[in-house]
Amino acid sequence: MTVPLYVQIRRGIEAKIRSGALPPGARLPTEMDLSAQYGVSRATAQRVLNDLAEAGLAIRRRRHGTFVADVMRQINLLNFVTPAAAAKGVPGRHEVVSARIVRAADAVLSLPGASADTAVVELVRRKLDVREEPHSVERHVVLFAAAPDLMNENLEELVTLPYLQRRGVPVDSIRLYLDPVVLDEDDALLLHCETGTPALIRRRELRADDGSTVEVVTTLVRPGTAEFFLELPAPAV
Template structure:
């Protein structure tokens, strides 16, 4: 599978951040500079910088430029729950913890509406940031009938929403929840955190017609690595 050019450029910048060549506070190339350096359109250059900013790796300041962010990511809750962000993924890499086909009753998450003997695909991954530090823990449970070849995909790169859309799965609704949780032993170990530490978990359900669930996925954010905020315009007086 060919990696899109904007992803290649983004990864080059991520590698420089990881190597320490671009420390926190360092100014990143402008859209004009990226366009000239890589021979891409201004829109492609803008997407690279916007993706880095949405992932919390960069801060974009109007009329001042784009800068490498501090270790603590700034996450806009509206971006955190929007389907568009889920569809394209964010910078960093996935480490596959486990991938298997199991009965719904034995899966790590409950797939709403699935009977105990329904076959599902279970995928557990850890997202690492460009510094190779744990960022999130993701658990997916997908209806096997909708994704029989999912385990043949590149699981380190896979983003499930566009994968299901490419397969022609008829998705009707995306339902999102934000749940405060306390880390259990397994979660704490994978996220390099302490057992019982409060954390924020996003739970997403992809629903087909009549509310039938095709996938449920949880994303558990490593405590202390992100600050969540909402930024809204001030209403006219």
């Protein structure tokens, strides 16, 4: 029995989604793209994308496109400390909640080793996914002496680790923490959750070769939207 072409096309896309070749948030081909690639009608291409959406594998957004669904994002914690992976980030966009230069004592996060009057740059952003739904809240506190021009950067697109490395800041080590918390009123509002909901914060510290801390950044991911994991090669026998 011959499998209809639209089913063959759909299965091919499904296989890429399930293998991770098309990760959550990735943009799928448009109806026009599918029509040209497979030589099918616009109606057939539309059926392929609609079938994927009905199966929960894709999300169709009017005038924006079709994206791989993100029911439960799996996040490799190693990506949080790897510049190349961190630069890719989660698909979506940032909203800047606040950005200012303040004393370390007044910053939203404590910068280990910094005296109370040390100048720091404080940046708070909210990440929205491809569906324009809240994904996470990020808070950065960066030593001003290491990044005096940070406020002149495109703060919506900024990835601080590669930025600091481009500036020649001697980042010697990266330490990662996981802190269990419950959402306070401000974070619950930003993430569209209930106050008091249990959550997990990833906290990263960048340390210079003299042991001082250059940056502290926390990422509070919306509860129920992600699973965190570490995957390492098995040791040789």
